[in-house]
Amino acid sequence: MAAPGSVSAAFQEYLQHLGLQDFPCGFGSWNKSRCLDARRSPWAEPAGLEEAVPPGEETPEALLELLRDQHSPWALPPDCSPQERLLREVAALAPELLHGSRVFQAVKSLRILDKGVEEVDEGLLRFQQLEELILSANHISRVTSAHLPRTLKVLELCCNAVDDLQDLCARPPPELQHLGLGYNRLCGPSQEKHLTVDFWPNLVSLDLSFNNLTDLLELVSQLSTLQNLHILLLQGNPLALIPTYRGFLVDSLPKLSILDDIHIWPEEREQFHGLARQPELIRSEARVVVSIGEMKGLPNPEAFQQLEVGSEGPVITYSYCVTYEFAEGEQLEDRGSPEATKIHQSPTVTMLDVDSSAQDTGGTTSHQEPAATEEPTARSAKVFATPGQPWADTIDCSYRKEHVAKDLVGLKSYLEAGTIVSVVEEKVLSWPVDADTQENTVPNKKEGQELKKNGAKNKPVLVPKNKQKKKKKQQQLELRSDPPIRSTLGTTRVTLETLLATEDLVAAVCDFGILIPEKPPELPVVEEKEVKKGKDKSKNAKAEKGSLASRKTAATPAPKVKNKDTTEVEEGRELQLVPLTVQFQMQLLRWPLSTQSHGSREDSVMCPQQK
Incomplete structure (x- = not known):
């Protein structure tokens, strides 16, 4: 029995999902007569089979219709792979070809996605014709190359937890043409040494995107030995943030055709020509503007608070x-x-x-x-x-x-x-400076006049009251500020x-x-028709209206x-x-x-x- 979390266990669940032994596939009374003839080709259309079908047994056309009709309860979803459709049709027409261990000989492409696989076990060696192995979105951290079929040409391990290539490169499949290791945990500088022609002589496509590789110079020196490499994905690695990243790769790997899903045109090669001979430009830093x-x-703060300069408020x-x-x-x-x-x-x-x-x-x-x-x-x-x-x-x-x-x-x-x-708002409150704290001179309280001596005639001089008020107003205009109050108006990612x-x-x-x-709603104001004609009453009405407006302003708080x-x-x-x-x-x-x-x-x- 396959160990839980292994590829073999996931494959057994895969077979149950396909239902290769259930109606309308596999052995059963619905196709018993056809199972007796093991020499029949599963892809050939049987001729004159209707007459030979015993009563109660389904015809091949009826079985295939149950598999292909989208409204059938046995139909596969539209996004299934071509191999899944082929296996089910073979199981319906010639189930003896997929009986027991023979099913491993018929599988050339195995796709096990997001099934919680943690181990690539030796059960994979039973797939002697396997050419494509897709194990993306699982929990694989180590891949032992001795457990991989030698016939593999495509190995996809995207979105796993692979952090070391040593076990994979011990005895890798010699005919491998694509290796997908994107979205894993590979980090340099120890991993670059496993990406040479000694391990992957026939590699055409390599996906190392979204790992943690940082040494661009060392990686390029190893990849340059892969003479058949035409497609390379390195985006998402820290080294891809270096300003000279793409130009250095384009000039260093002349046989490369596609880099990070973008075709390399001759004009681009011409622009970056000679950059590979200037390694001093490859600085391990990025520049972000x-x-x-x-x-x-922004809401206008004056619409909520309109305090005047003075002792009434800041x-x-x-x-x-x-x-x-x-x-x-x-x-x-x-x-x-x-x-x-x-x-x-x-x-x-x-x-x-x-x-x-x-x-x-x-x-x-x-x-x-x-x-x-x-x-x-x-x-x-x-x-x-x-x-x-x-x-x-x-x-x-x-x-x-x-x-x-x-x-x-x-x-x-x-x-x-x-x-x-x-967006941050900074509010500063400034208060009038008290005149008594600025000067020791206290104004005379007798009818608003101040006594002052004239140096020339040695006579007392009366200072008019309006000048005294002007001086006092100038003192009030001197303000002291509180520490700023900062508040965040909005935040987004x-x-x-x-x-x-x-x-x-x-x-x-x-x-x-x-x-x-x-x-806030407007306060009621005395209508003009209720005010009698006359200068004095008109002035009283204006004074009353101004008083109401001032009370409304004072009652309006600052916006929250x-x-x-x-x-x-x-x-x-x-x-x-x-x-x-x-x-x-x-x-x-x-x-x-x-x-x-x-x-x-x-x-x-x-x-x-x-x-």
């Missing part, structure tokens, strides 16, 4: 910025920022390394949430922010910052998890996984959508902004959804840097089909 454009939809100023997270650690190089916690205000770029001009809230770190799968793991991230700007209907952030990432594995995990983009594939630019319009309380998932209603006031959008871009710079550092994808290397 973050750009933030317009911010639209002067409130607002500023807004956009923050985003970038991978923290040794991979983040910031030569232009000697102080990690210093906030930089200039939005222009002055150097190729991490831009010292961007606002860097380096003292704040956060942790990214892990993805749904085991990888990527949670990694800490550093928060960067655009310079704060006052409110406007449209705020042009004009932000551009270039990051140099040296930890390519950490950068890959960061791109898999995505970045967090937020931007997906960056496409930067690990063939894309080099992610452009997104982040739509936060925030909830703010609706404006909430995320769009909030359904709370405050003080009987309903919340309204306000769209808030931010233009966000992240670009992975490719070689040549001079043509792509300006954000123009048209200047990059593209094949004619892409253009």
Whole structure:
């Protein structure tokens, strides 16, 4: 009996799923007469069989109709493989050919996907005609080459847990033409030595995508020995983030036809000609540019709070910025920022390394949430922010910052998890400075006049009351500010996984959508027809109206902004959804840097089909 979790056990379940011994397949009274003639070819149409069919036995046409009709309960799903259809038709017409161990001789392609397989056992050796073995989306960590049939030409192990190639390369199938190891856990530099012509002399296609390979120079030196290699997939590896990655591979492997699912055209080879002889350009680092454009939809704070300067309340100023997270650690190089916690205000770029001009809230770190799968793991991230700007209907952030990432594995995990983009509001309360605390001179209280001596005539001089009020008003205009109050208006996650594939630019319009309380209803105002004619009464009416307006303004609180998932209603006031959008871009710079550092994808290397 096959061990649980092995390929043999999964194959037995596969046979039960096909139902090769059940009606209308296999041995039974429905085709007993045909099973007696083992010499009959299962693919030949029997002639004159209707007369020889005993009563109660199904005809071959009826059995095949039950297998092929989409409305039949025995029909296979439309996405089944051609081999599955062939096996069932053979089992219906000549079940003796698939009886017992003979079924292993008839299988040339075996596809066992997402069945929890953990072991490639020696039971596979019974498949003496097997040419294609697909074991994707399982839990295989080791593959022993001694358990693989020597007739294999295709071996697909995508989406498993393979982290070492030593056992696979001990005695690999000599005729193997395709090896698929994408989405596994291979990491360098010990694995590159197993990817040479000594182990895979006939390899035409190799998939190593989305592993953790980092040594581009060593990998290329080993792959260059595979003289028949025409298709190569390396996207998703940390080494694919290096700016010169594609150009170096194209120039180093002249027989390569397709790299990362993109055809290599002669024009591209000509552009990258000679790059293979310049290994000094292959630096183990990546360059990422973050750009933030317009911010639209911010609620106007003046619509909720309109306090005047004076002792009645503080002067409130607002500023807004956009923050985003970038991978923290040794991979983040910031030569232009000697102080990690210093906030930089200039939005222009002055150097190729991490831009010292961007606002860097380096003292704040956060942790990214892990993805749904085991990888990527949670990694800490550093928060960067655009310079704060006052409110406007449209705020042009004009932000551009270039990051140099040296930890390519950490950068890959960061791109898999995505970045967090937020809109932050900063509120500053400024209070009038008390005049008594600024000067020891106390104004005279006698009818608002102050006694002052004249130095020339030595006579007391009366200071008019209006000048005294003017001086007092100037003292009140001197304000003291409280520490800023920061609040997050909206947060969203931007997906960056496409930067690990063939894309080099992610452009997104982040739509936060925030909830703010609706404006309170207008207070009743005395109608004009109720006011009698006359200057004095007209003035009284205006005074009363102004008093009501001032009371309404004083009663209006500052807005409490909430995320769009909030359904709370405050003080009987309903919340309204306000769209808030931010233009966000992240670009992975490719070689040549001079043509792509300006954000123009048209200047990059593209094949004619892409253009």
